[in-house]
Amino acid sequence: MRLETIAIHAGGEVDPETGAVAPPLHFSTTFKHGPAGERVAGYEYQREGDPTNDRLRAAIAALEGGAVALTFASGMAAISALLESLPNGARIAIPDDCYAGLRVLAAEFLPERGIVVATVDMTDLAAVREACSDGIDLLWAETPSNPRMKVCDITALAGIAREAGALLVCDNTFASPVLQQPLALGADVAMHSTTKYFGGHSDVLGGALAFARRDALYERVAHRLHVTGANLAPFSAWLTLRGCRSLPARVALHCANARRVAEYLAAHDAIERVNYPGLPSHPGHATAARQMRDFGGMLSIEVRGGRDAALAMAGRLKLFTNATSLGGCESLIEHRASVEGANPVSPQNLLRLSVGLEHIDDLIVDLERALRA
Numbered sequence: 001m002r003l004e005t006i007a008i009h010a011g012g013e014v015d016p017e018t019g020a021v022a023p024p025l026h027f028s029t030t031f032k033h034g035p036a037g038e039r040v041a042g043y044e045y046q047r048e049g050d051p052t053n054d055r056l057r058a059a060i061a062a063l064e065g066g067a068v069a070l071t072f073a074s075g076m077a078a079i080s081a082l083l084e085s086l087p088n089g090a091r092i093a094i095p096d097d098c099y100a101g102l103r104v105l106a107a108e109f110l111p112e113r114g115i116v117v118a119t120v121d122m123t124d125l126a127a128v129r130e131a132c133s134d135g136i137d138l139l140w141a142e143t144p145s146n147p148r149m150k151v152c153d154i155t156a157l158a159g160i161a162r163e164a165g166a167l168l169v170c171d172n173t174f175a176s177p178v179l180q181q182p183l184a185l186g187a188d189v190a191m192h193s194t195t196k197y198f199g200g201h202s203d204v205l206g207g208a209l210a211f212a213r214r215d216a217l218y219e220r221v222a223h224r225l226h227v228t229g230a231n232l233a234p235f236s237a238w239l240t241l242r243g244c245r246s247l248p249a250r251v252a253l254h255c256a257n258a259r260r261v262a263e264y265l266a267a268h269d270a271i272e273r274v275n276y277p278g279l280p281s282h283p284g285h286a287t288a289a290r291q292m293r294d295f296g297g298m299l300s301i302e303v304r305g306g307r308d309a310a311l312a313m314a315g316r317l318k319l320f321t322n323a324t325s326l327g328g329c330e331s332l333i334e335h336r337a338s339v340e341g342a343n344p345v346s347p348q349n350l351l352r353l354s355v356g357l358e359h360i361d362d363l364i365v366d367l368e369r370a371l372r373a
Contacts, residue, residue: 003063003177003178003248004249006059006062006247006354007059007063007178007244007245007246007247007248008029010059010063010244011023011055011056011057011058011062011241011244012055012057012059012064012241012245013055016046017047018292019234021031022072023052023055023238023241023242024051024052025052025234025235025238026050026051026052026234027234027235028046028050029045029046030044030045030046030082031043031044031045043050046231047226047229047231047233048226049106049282050234050237052234052235052237052238052241053071053231053232053234053237055237055241056071056208056237056241056244057069057070057071057208057236057239059241059244060177060192060194060208060210060244061210061211061258062196063177063178063244063279064172064177064181064182064183064190064210064245064284065181065183065184066183066210066211066215067211067212067214067218068072068210068211068214068218069208069209069210069220070208070209070211070213070218070225070231071194071206071207071231071232071237071240072206072207072208072209072225072231072232073195073205073206073207073230073231073233073236073348074193074195074205074206074207074230075173075191075192075193075194075195075206075207075231076101076105076193076207076298077207077230078191078192078193078207078209078274079101079102079105079171079191079207080105080109080230081209081221081224081225081228081230082169082189082191082209082221083105083110083115083138084113084138084224085220085221085224086115086137086138087137088113088114088115089114089115089116089316090114090115090116090135090137090138091115091116091117091118091134091135091137091138092106092110092115092116092117092118092137092138092139092140093117093118093119093120093122093128093131093132093136093138093140093222094106094117094118094119094120094121094140094142094351095119095120095121095122095145095150095152096119096121096122096140097121097142097145097146097147097148097150097264098140098142098145098146098171098347099142099146099173100146100339100340100341102140102142103345104341106118106119107119109246109312117130117329119222120179121150121283122139122141122142122143122145122150122152122157123150123151123152123153123283125153125156125157125160128157128160128281129160131167132160132161132163132164135159135164136164136166136204137166137167138166138167138168138169139157139160139161139166139167139168139169140169140170140171141154141157141168141169141170141171141182141187142170142171143170143171143174143180144174144176144277144284144288144296144298145174146173146174146298146352147275147296147300147336147346147350147352148275148300148346148350149174149265149275149276149277149282149284149299149300150209150284151277151282151283151284151285151287151288152284152287153184153287153291154168154170154180154182154186154187154291155291157186157187158185158186158264159186160188162186164358165190167188167217168182168186168187168188168189169187169188169189169190169191170182170189170190170191171192172186172190172191172192173191173192173193173196173197173294173327174196174296174326175292175296176195176196176197176198176247176251176327176334177190178248178251178252178293179248179251179293179295179296180254180291180292180293181294183210183212185291186210187212188211188213188217189209189210189212189217190209190210191207191208191210192207192208192209192210193207194206194207194208194240194243195325195327196325196326196327197243197247197250197251197254197326197327198240198243198244198247198327199240199243199327199328200233200243200246200247200250200275200327200328200329201239201328201329202287202325202327202328202329202330203239204236204240204243205236206232206237206240206241207232209221216339220295224329228249234236236275242265248272249298249350250329250357251294252288252295253295253357254297254327254356255278255294255295255296255297256301256338256360257297257355257356257357257358258276258278258295258296258297258298258353258355259276259278259361259364260297260360260364261299261353261355261360261363261364261367262274262276262278262279262299262364263279264367265299265301265367266279266281268303269304270301270303270309270313270371270372271301271302271304271371272301272302272303272349273301273302274299274300274301274302275299275300275301275302275311276290276299276300277295277296278294278296291334297327297354297355297356298326298352298353298354298355299324299352299353299355300336300350300351300353301351301353301354302347302350302351303349303350303351303352305349306348306349307335307337307349309349310335310348310349310350310351311335311338312373313351313371314333314334314335314351314371316372316373317333317361317366317367317370318361318366318369319331319358319362319363319366320333320366320367320370321333322334322335324339325354326352326354327354328354328356329356329357330356330357330358331353331354331355331356331358331363332353332354332356333352333353333354334352335348335350335351335353336350336351336352343347
């Protein structure tokens with residue numbers, strides 16, 4: 001089946017009890033069992049699993065082409081559960097450009113477990129091999145990356161990981177499985193903040209891990225989720241499952257609008273640089289064209305005139321809302337250095353754009369007015 005069909009039908013089976021076409025929502029925290037704990041219908045307690053999350057997990061696994069998936073209360077909960085399932089003393093490498101939460105986790109919390117973290121430019125394969133030379137347990141890829149939109153070669157990284165006896169995990173949040181399927185390219189795990197494109201409406205928090213195999217790694221992470229309790233609430237799972245159904249259609253329009261916005265801004269004198277893999281000038285364009293079906297709805301720009309000019313532009317926008325997050329129907333813009341905490345790494349003139357589903361002509365007019373002053 002094609003991905004558009006999978007998005008609608010995976011996890012969306014007709015309810016056998018009522019014939020309901022829309023997936024039912026089960027709020028129950030506990031389920032009837034026998035006198036000796038026998039599970040009458042396969043469930044016991046919501047923290048151990050529930051029917052609504054099972055539907056969502058089936059949908060995410062199918063969309064990513066994985067064997068199985070787990071869902072979490074947030075993207076950071078998914079990242080934490082995976083990395084904290086590694087043995088004490090494990091060595092990992094993360095990208096030099098990545099989600100700020102991963103950097104904080106790597107700097108402040110993973111060392112408490114004795115996990116050694118190296119920061120590497122994942123687009124530089126020689127640098128990745130060098131990072132693996134003293135032994136490595138896990139490579140973390142994020143492509144396109146947040147917020148500079150770097151594109152790394154997933155297939156090449158998978159080969160390096162295999163040679164080193166390591167796992168490859170890919171944060172696929174910016175692309176979504178509509179545009180990119182890391183497991184098919186050799187990754188062991190695909191990670192998502194389902195808050196973003198899966199949810200699609202800026203109203204539900206969540207995270208997910210899709211596994212290429214139901215193996216020991218999956219069992220360790222699933223056990224940690226069960227014990228530590230970072231579960232996705234059933235209503236959040238239901239909202240996210242609803243988002244899956246429209247995911248391919250929404251992503252297609254996000255991509256079309258983002259491409260037009262990127263082309264417009266790349267030709268504007270007030271913009272120093274546009275980071276968008278769909279532009280032929282992007283250093284990762286060829287790699288993105290090879291491993292992605294389209295180039296996504298995210299881009300970042302670097303404004304001439306530094307921080308003050310970037311903030312002034314962001315402040316004049318009317319349709320682009322100054323807000324964090326991404327992947328919703330509405331267009332958002334954010335000055336990343338301002339929200340990265342005490343030690344920002346993003347350029348002070350960088351703005352990240354999540355291009356929404358508004359009419360493209362209205363978005364261009366909004367940008368034009370903001371840049372005119």
